[in-house]
Amino acid sequence: MRVHAGLGQTLLAVVPLATLLLAVLHRQERLSVRPVIGTLLALAGIAVMSRAPLREAVPLLSLLALLGGALCFAEAAVLVRRFPPVHPVTINAVGMSTAAALLFAVSLVAGESLELPQRTATLVALGYLVTAGSILVFVLYVVVLRYWNASRAAYVFVVVPVVTVVLSAWLDDEPIRIGLVLGGILVLAGVYVGALRPGRSPVHSQRSRITQVSRVNLRHPP
Numbered sequence: 001m002r003v004h005a006g007l008g009q010t011l012l013a014v015v016p017l018a019t020l021l022l023a024v025l026h027r028q029e030r031l032s033v034r035p036v037i038g039t040l041l042a043l044a045g046i047a048v049m050s051r052a053p054l055r056e057a058v059p060l061l062s063l064l065a066l067l068g069g070a071l072c073f074a075e076a077a078v079l080v081r082r083f084p085p086v087h088p089v090t091i092n093a094v095g096m097s098t099a100a101a102l103l104f105a106v107s108l109v110a111g112e113s114l115e116l117p118q119r120t121a122t123l124v125a126l127g128y129l130v131t132a133g134s135i136l137v138f139v140l141y142v143v144v145l146r147y148w149n150a151s152r153a154a155y156v157f158v159v160v161p162v163v164t165v166v167l168s169a170w171l172d173d174e175p176i177r178i179g180l181v182l183g184g185i186l187v188l189a190g191v192y193v194g195a196l197r198p199g200r201s202p203v204h205s206q207r208s209r210i211t212q213v214s215r216v217n218l219r220h221p222p
Contacts, residue, residue, distance in 0.1 A: 011066045013046040013158045014039070016194065018074035020151035026078050028150065035151050038194020042158035045186030048179050049161060073157065077150040080142060088142040092135055152195040162187050 017039040023029040080091070107114070117123055144153045162184050 011063075012070055012073075013043045013161075015070050015073050015157040016042065016151055016154040018071055019077050019154035022071075022074050022078045023150045026082070028078060028081060034197070035194045038155075038190045038192070039158075040190070041193060042155070042187045042190030045183040045188075045190060046158055046161055047183070048186060049183030074150075074154060077141075077145060077154055080145050081150055088139040091142055092138045095138070096134065148195075155191050155195040158187050159191060 017036065020029065020031070020035050020039070024031045083091070117126060141153065141156065
């Protein structure tokens with residue numbers, strides 16, 4: 001392992017911010033203060049939870065690979081919203097088939113040995129990753145992208161570590177320290193500010209402007 005898992009989680013937490021910037025670049029969204037503040041809060045929370053060893057030397061190629069992966073996640077969410085209406089299962093089938101073919105080709109070029117898993121536990125884990133961890137999650141994510149903009153949907157990348165910590169404490173008896181609690185609070189606060197907090201609707205804003213104009217006219221009639 002060339003990069004500590006904590007640092008990897010921290011870098012993936014920048015996906016919402018990267019998604020917002022790419023969505024602005026693609027003219028799908030407007031840059032506003034609230035999503036940026038929410039992303040920074042969530043990023044700080046993940047950093048507190050993971051306690052990434054930033055003092056350790058990190059290979060430049062590995063760091064660039066992590067950042068490239070985060071940008072790919074972000075760009076994918078933006079591009080999906082530009083596609084014409086397609087069933088999520090169809091998108092998943094095309095994406096997974098293409099990825100499998102590319103990974104198979106890269107594996108052959110790298111000279112890796114192709115072996116089928118023998119242990120039952122490995123088969124069960126692969127079955128879960130393929131069905132629930134890949135197909136179901138991807139389909140649900142595409143459905144969410146139909147109703148939410150890309151930057152809001154991308155907050156799933158900062159919620160996953162919190163859920164992982166809770167499940168680890170429950171299933172593996174991992175001790176919950178103060179850093180995990182404080183980090184989780186920051187992450188939840190960031191998700192609420194950036195994605196869940198209801199904003200002012202255009203109708204509400206228009207009514208407010210009309211009310212202000214009416215008050216001014218009453219005070220200073222023409």
